[in-house]
Amino acid sequence: MINKEEIQNQMIQAVETVRQTNPMAGSITNTVTINFVANAQLAVGGSAAMVYLPDEGEFLAKAGGATYLNVGTLLPIYEQTLPHIVKVLHNTGKPWVLDPVAVGIGSLRTQLLQQFKDYKPCVIRGNASEIIALAGLWGLEGGTDLSNVRGVDSMDSVITAKTAAVALTKWTGGAVAVSGKTDLITDGSVIVFSHGGSHYMEKITGSGCSLGAVVAVYATAASPFIAALTATAVYNLAGKRAENKVDGPGSFQIQFLDELHKATAVDIANNPFEIEEV
Amino acid sequence: MINKEEIQNQMIQAVETVRQTNPMAGSITNTVTINFVANAQLAVGGSAAMVYLPDEGEFLAKAGGATYLNVGTLLPIYEQTLPHIVKVLHNTGKPWVLDPVAVGIGSLRTQLLQQFKDYKPCVIRGNASEIIALAGLWGLEGGTDLSNVRGVDSMDSVITAKTAAVALTKWTGGAVAVSGKTDLITDGSVIVFSHGGSHYMEKITGSGCSLGAVVAVYATAASPFIAALTATAVYNLAGKRAENKVDGPGSFQIQFLDELHKATAVDIANNPFEIEEV
């Protein structure tokens, strides 16, 4: 099993490479949190770009080091854009991060998420309910037909998604990050529990989306597993630090962006986590 | 006539129920202020979800305790989504809040707002010009053909919309909230004037939209009239408190979200208001 120090060294490497190279990770994402997503990507040292049209999505997929796809607020054009972009990503071997927001709502969302199965995202990030429902949609172990998704909120705790998360990594060959009070990240061989964060994260919109987009930034410079863990760690660190300085959710989101920007590579790698074998 | 203490007790009840139950109030709303709308709903203790497609709108309408419909930035798909969702809301008896932003601009906006007449929103929130123009569009007393709407700004003062507001409540059986320096809320039998707020509210985008969405949050737990009044009161309270702590519109919007989150039920109920019979 990979040891903690080796993981931390790779995390430091990922953070520093991103800060030195300002890599672009394009997104197709929802209109609710699109601004926060872009600002979070910039705060950690990446570059952001968002589009809607199929050929523009293809351009971003090819030009970027990784891509973030979030199905939050589907528009009709997504029916053409998303299948096209995942094919381009798959054919070019570029990493991409899937955020299966509100899986189970609506026919287009279901159809798109089913199509994505064959194009294997390098990282899947969601709350426990979404991870379980996606595994169910893809016919994998730990999944269920009975989605507990309520809009964008999770009704399940992180640990209940463990089997589904591992099954998804076995299928994709990548990593899964399950967001919750304690976050679970797995590559199918080890499971990491990452600690920190803030109760304010549920009181602002976009902490989940922007985390997925920051995973994509790190995926330009690290393995899927290290990218998912590094993004989760900087979120837990910045969330905890920001909470200590504010007394409301408005101030929290601003302070959180500041802390994302200020966190050092070493502090990110030292944010508390535990490893166990699957 | 309902007395002040009874109103205040119901306001306290609404605030506390929302904080305890975290009710979901889905929205179809404009892209300009969609993030602020979601964050305001979360700040008062609600849960937010936004979509564009017809079947997803139907899901949210059924899953949520109330729904917020804002016609600010219409997209072509709205022609299908909005009529579908108001039928679902009407058939299921679910409360919904209408924000007739910029009524009078464009043919689709006019067509949709005309269609809404038969589906009777439980609360209509707008500035004076919008309330007068909507009453005119619906052929009700106090309305006028000569819209004074200039983009999203009001050219009329709140009191000029009194007759139109009352006429709208007579038609819908619900409540109307007219936003201005002093806010007017009526259920057709009493009129309340709610005081407070801040001059900065006109210097940030989204104070009106997010107020409508917060009305929807309270409409999951209270009558249309109490929902409209409670949302207006917490806005006036938070606006006043925020203004005292900042010296610019950027800081104001952040502090305002903090104050929405921190306001107690009793403070909200005690925010100054006067009642008169219609």
Place this chain on the structure above:
Amino acid sequence: MINKEEIQNQMIQAVETVRQTNPMAGSITNTVTINFVANAQLAVGGSAAMVYLPDEGEFLAKAGGATYLNVGTLLPIYEQTLPHIVKVLHNTGKPWVLDPVAVGIGSLRTQLLQQFKDYKPCVIRGNASEIIALAGLWGLEGGTDLSNVRGVDSMDSVITAKTAAVALTKWTGGAVAVSGKTDLITDGSVIVFSHGGSHYMEKITGSGCSLGAVVAVYATAASPFIAALTATAVYNLAGKRAENKVDGPGSFQIQFLDELHKATAVDIANNPFEIEEV
């Protein structure tokens, strides 16, 4: 050549007229920064409104004193809306500002930007790469086929866009603003270099877009050249002041809006700049 004092007097006039008249400058703009764009327009004393549909765009074009068109995140409807709105603007002689974001990406973007050539925006604002690429697309001097556009970021320095910027003004009869570390503004007869700003401007999304939209606000009350220079000056001033008060990009964007709001006309006119003949 126009002297510095005359320029400064016109800048003061522009700032004061806007603050006294609260002019509306409508926008068709991208979903990433649309909220920040609106808030920046409000912070300097203007009024904002955004739409997507052709007839609504026509309404805004006619009702507003100037219009801001940003091709950042194209939706399918833009194929109808943007050509329609530029014709209306041209026929009514209303000023409009073009932000050719990411010129070179995708076929619709290229097609629209080519069509715009005949409708002559009064101000074009972009980074150096975008200005050079637009001049190339329009077959003007200083332009190039080899776009150095990488998503929304510039790979070129401001001075490399000087010939292209001047060529664009010769064609449009208006002004061009090239954003960079030092900003270049030209009307084809003089070139102004405006100083200030902050390194944080590249660490938040929307500093460029919102600058273009603020140019449109000032274009309701001043010549294209003065509008472009005044907007650039208040951005450089507010950026510098904000940087001194914060230690991260989240706080910067908030403080920046405050400083836009607080800057006096005289301070804006006195923000350092140099003039040279073309």
